[in-house]
Amino acid sequence: MICPFCNLWDGYWRQYRINTETAIQNALQRVPGQVLRVEMDVEDGLLVYEIHIRTTNGMVYEVTIDANTGEILEVDRQDD
Template sequence: MTHQNQYWANHWQNPQYRRITIDQAMAIALQRVPGQVVKVELDYDDGLLVYEVDIRTAEGYKYEVKIDANSGVILRVKLD
C-alpha cells in the first residue's frame, strides 16, 4: 500500500508547480516558427519560469521563442 503525503498531493495539484515538458515547449515553438530547434533552456525571466527555444529557419534566420513553462503560452517571439 502506498502512502501519499498530503503536502505532496496539494503541492502537485497547485498549478504554480506544474510544468510543460521540454518536448511540449519545442512543439509549441515550432508551430509558431517552423525550422530546427538549436537550443532550449529553462530559465527565470522576471520571476516567471520560461522555456527559451532557439530555432533556425530554412532561410537561415534565428528566432528565440519564450514560452511560459507552466501554461505553455508563447510570451515572445524575437528575431536574433
C-alpha cells in the same frame, strides 16, 4: 559548502507544468525550423523555456514560452 538555495530551486524547478517536448512543439508551430537549443530561465519571476530555432532561410529566432501554461510569450529574431 552546501548551497543555501539548492532546496528552494529544486522545489521551484519541479513546479513547471509542461515538459520540454511540449514547449518545443509549441515553438515550432509558431516558428517552423530546426531547434538549435532549449534553455530554462526565470524572467520577471516566471519560469520560461527559451527555444532557439533556425528557419529554412537561415534566420534564428528565440521563442520564449511560459513553462506553466505553454503560452508563447515572445518571439525575437536574433541578430548575428
